[in-house]
Amino acid sequence: MIDPEPILLHSLINDSSIYSTFNPKRAPIVFDEKALRNAAHDEVARALDAAAQLSKKRKPMTADEKAKQSRDRNREHARNTRLRKKAYIQKLKELSDQLVHEKESYELERKAFAEVLYNNYFYHKNILFQFFSLRSENSRDRAQWETILAEEVVMVLPISLYQYFHKGEVKSQPGNQQIRVVVGIDAVMRDCQSLTCLLEMIGSGTPAWNQVILSRGMVVSSNSNDSAMVLPPMNRMIYHFSKEDTLSAGNKVMSRFFASLESPLLTNNTNNATTGGVDTNIMKNIMVFGMVSCELNPQTKKIVSLEMIFDGMNCLQQLQRSTGILSPETPNSLESALLSLNNKDTPGYNPLEMKLIVHNEITADFPILHINSAFSQFSGLNSSEAEKADFFATLLNNDSNNLENYSVEKQRLTQFFHQVGFLGKGPASTIIKVDCSVPVINKEEGNADTTGNNNKERNCYLQAIPLTSDSEMISHLLIILIDLSPPPLSV
Secondary structure, eight states: OOOHHHHHHHHHHHOHHHHHHHOTTOOOOOOOHHHHHHHHHHHHHHHHHHHHGGGOSOOOOOHHHHHHHHHHHHHHHHHHHHHHHHHHHHHHHHHHHHHHHHHHHHHHHHHHHHHHHHHHHHHHHHHHHHHHHHHHHTOOOHHHHHTTEEEEEEEEEEOOTTSOOOGGGEEEETTTEEEEEEESHHHHHHHHHHHHHHHHTTTTTSHHHHHHHHHHHHHHHHHOOOTTOOOOOSSEEEEEEEEEEEEEETTEEEEEEEEEEEOHHHHTOSSOSEETTEEHHHHHTOEEEEEEEEEEOTTTOOEEEEEEEEOHHHHHHHHHHHHOOSOOOOOOBHHHHHHHSSOTTSTTOOTTOEEEEEEOOGGGTOBEEEEOHHHHHHHOOOHHHHTTSBHHHHHSOOOGGGHHHHHHHHHHHHHHHHHHHTSOOOOEEEEEEEEOOSOOBOTTTOSBOOSSOOOSEEEEEEEEEEEEOTTSSEEEEEEEEEEOSOOOOOO
């Protein structure tokens, strides 16, 4: 395939019509022979008139003097003709020099203009690449985002019920259409974090998924400087652009894109359709096609507004196929979370997920408001017992022999919940060791484990989702737990 970029630069430099389109103010130099000759004649006439002023008074002349005067007039006429021709040639030379200078100046100006257009084209394309690269990686480094986004950047997105978003972002358009309007760098980062947590749940609960999550948790605990130990992205969307589909004009740029799912569950799979309980054929077909347009500040060269257009309903259907859940909607309010918590007829019900809602109260160790039946089976607590306790006392081992570890883990989880609930950074996930003081239910058989495979502490995946109240303040947190320990041995 021919690379269009060298052709673009060659056209900008050599095609004068492109430059004239963008810079029509330069007046062309027109050659008018008659006007040029008249100018030369006028110049010679002015010189002759100045000389003639010296001998205006005529004297009586003899015949010889008249003959001499006639010869002098002929010679003067011939000399004047030569002077006018010389002046005309000089005018032509001056015009030629002017044309050459004008052409050189024009070429330099056009090349400089072409370089600006060419550099802007690449800068605009590169800034889109940087944005989607940070979005794909779910970068939590604000300084990286500040290099490409204005502080009050405005990002417009379709409504996506499958991922968390603050309900204050929903805005109405003419025709009763609703969109999401995300304002500010922190809100953009929160949206990326929300998308990451959504993608992370694809394949959840399967042996292969459990293994990958555990391995990532061990890497974070040993290498990360993040004291809250938020998990790095597992599944992520990789965004692809085409040079031919990227258009740039002035401070605006737009492009088509498509995004495909990248997952270690797919990387480790070669030919099998199923890996560790995950249907990789469905995961491979998860793709999103859309358009993106953005506008840059001409001084700072940072994005001030950005709009993404894609089919949100198609994304929802792909998630339905990949998760096996009829409607994988993520609640963003306390009311919607309570409605879906225990109702098995709810489209978003997932029997593998243990859920509890806690009050967003850091001073009270996050008291439990409600739990679902899966958590009740796992912990051995009924709803009334759990709702009298707090999160830490219910899930962490606070034996006298384990007080130091309990204090460290409590501090870490407090900071983790603080980021989600108070700092407004959006959903996040981590791994915790849950204290299991009761027989663990065998998820496959539905019977208590009596084989001695019932460890007191079990590794669990934890995802925290902020929930807003009627005042749109984050009042509660939805906690999702998934047991990562291997299933009990069959008798």
